[in-house]
Amino acid sequence: MAKVATRMRGLQQSALGAMTVRCQELGALNLAQGLSQVPPPASLLAEGAREFETVGHSYSQPEGLAVFREAVAGKLKRSSGLSVEPTTQVLATVGATGALMATLTALLDPGDGVVLFEPFYSYYLSSLQVLNLRPEPVRLTGPGFRIAEESLRAAITERTRAMIVCTPNNPTGRRLTAAELKIVSAVAEEHDLLVITDEVYEDIYFGPDPHLAAATVGGLAERTVTLGSLGKSFSVPGWRLGYACGPERLIGAIRIAADSLVVCAPAPLQALGARALNLDDDYYRGFRAMYDRKRRLLAEGFAAAGLSPNEPEGAYYLFVDCSRMGVPSGVAAAERLLENGLVGTVPGEAFYLNPPDRPYVRACFSVPDDVLAEAVDRLASGDFLHG
Ligand SMILES: Cc1ncc(COP(=O)(O)O)c(C=O)c1O
Structure with a gap:
């Protein structure tokens, strides 16, 4: 059998x-x-219904439609000041889940250790398991669930190659502070680690401070892949539309992995997604x-x-x-x-x-x-x- x-x-x-x-x-x-x-958003559905006949229904290029990648770059700049170059540093993906799988596939080898801050979004663990990667948990304790430098350092092994952070966090609702992200940055630099930051909830926060993107803190920009999703920000998780952003060399490899895994993100929805990303404040x-x-x-x-x-x-x-x-x-x-x-x-x-x-x-x-x-x-x- x-x-x-x-x-x-x-x-x-x-x-x-x-x-x-x-x-x-x-x-x-x-x-x-x-x-x-x-x-x-009602306007998005109405415009989408009108345009669906005329948008392209074939594949897009693996990295996604230019209009979508430009909209992602513009949105990130406006909401958190994160600067990415749309042609080389942005990849359209099949949800943030597709972005995570392509990133792990492209940048890590079987047996590599990946730090997860516990509690974590459960798909991180299953994704690591599917790819034969090694979860290395760092326990955060409630009610604060703050990253402490000593416990992060203690979790790093000879096999550690990456960390996954999530802000705002599922399940705790915490937003990482600049101080916590500086700890992540310092440890990542010291051990030459990849940082994957899951920011699918970047538009859902309570309080006056705008979203703090991990890649805008310390030296993180050069070693960080930022994952995002239109599913959460526009209440369309079934569209399966997300993105990965980061240094050109890393995004280039992730693009090839994503192409092998799924060819491209849903192309007709990328055109509509670009409209969503351009919605006003x-x-x-x-x-x-x-x-x-x-x-x-x-x-x-x-x-x-x-x-x-x-x-x-x-x-x-x-x-x-x-x-x-x-x-x-x-x-x-x-x-x-x-x-x-x-x-x-x-x-x-x-x-x-x-x-x-x-x-x-x-x-x-x-x-x-x-x-x-x-x-x-x-x-x-x-x-x-x-x-
Ligand atoms: C933290 C986190 N990351 C990623 C996802 C999945 O995003 P997508 O639907 O874009 O794959 C979710 C969905 O619940 C989530 O909570």
């Missing part, structure tokens, strides 16, 4: 997808997966205000349930410490929320290689207002503190 590759051992459907299936079976509200369930302001409101609403629900929601600085998740439930794990906490309240969340364990120090669950607030209101009702009226 045809065999399954060894690298697939231990890889299963993600805990996120599994909870979505569980919610469907039980008829529960799904706050588990980050599905960006808010409407995309009003759009982004309204977008952030909408998420700020949803964030507060869901936090009130968890507080009413007697739990301790965090206050995320960005992204669209609460990472809730459920210690008051007296449960042994995030798995048990998520199960109680599901059984007693029909509210689906992701157990914190999904974001850790080693067991977390507290029973966390992650709850996504990128859901329609009526779902959010119902979730808040269920959280406020259920008994979650007793077994």
Whole structure:
């Protein structure tokens, strides 16, 4: 019988997808997966519908349409001051996931070590496993989840070749500070490491300070690949449209890997994506205000349930410490929320290689207002503190 590759051992459907299936079976509200369930900008859909007949429907060149790459470069410059040259330093990809896979494929060899800051977005781990790369976790402890220089240094081994950072962070909602990024920069320089920075939530933050792109700090520009996604910023994750930006030599290699993996990013959507990236500040302001409101609403629900929601600085998740439930794990906490309240969340364990120090669950607030209101009702009226 045809065999399954060894690298697939231990890889299963993600805990996120599994909870979505569980919610469907039980008829529960799904706050588990980050599905960006808010409407995309109406103008974008209307213009897209008008133009769809006339945009090109064949492949684009592997690096993507010029109009898309120029729009990415313009957007990054406006939102965080990050400077990239559109013709040589920007690559259109199949979502940020496609950008990550192409980057890991192009720049690392099997067995290379990659530092992950725990808790981390679970796809990092599965991507490393698929490519036979070695995860090297660095534990960040709540509620601050700050990068400390000593623990980062202690995690570096002879095999370490790269680090993955994520800001604003999924699942913690933290935005890395300049001080933390300087630590990343210093350690990366000292050990000649590649830095991959996942900034898919760059447009979702709460507070006056603009997004701080890792590649604008210290000496990071020369060794950093920045990943972005239109899925989060314009609520179109199904378009599978993202990008990778960075030094020309690295992007050149990633382009070849991406070409071998998938040929190109969806070409007709790149043309529409360019329009989205050129939306004005009003759009982004309204977008952030909408998420700020949803964030507060869901936090009130968890507080009413007697739990301790965090206050995320960005992204669209609460990472809730459920210690008051007296449960042994995030798995048990998520199960109680599901059984007693029909509210689906992701157990914190999904974001850790080693067991977390507290029973966390992650709850996504990128859901329609009526779902959010119902979730808040269920959280406020259920008994979650007793077994
Ligand atoms: C941190 C992070 N990176 C990447 C992705 C995936 O982005 P895309 O849909 O563009 O592949 C997600 C989606 O939830 C995410 O949370």
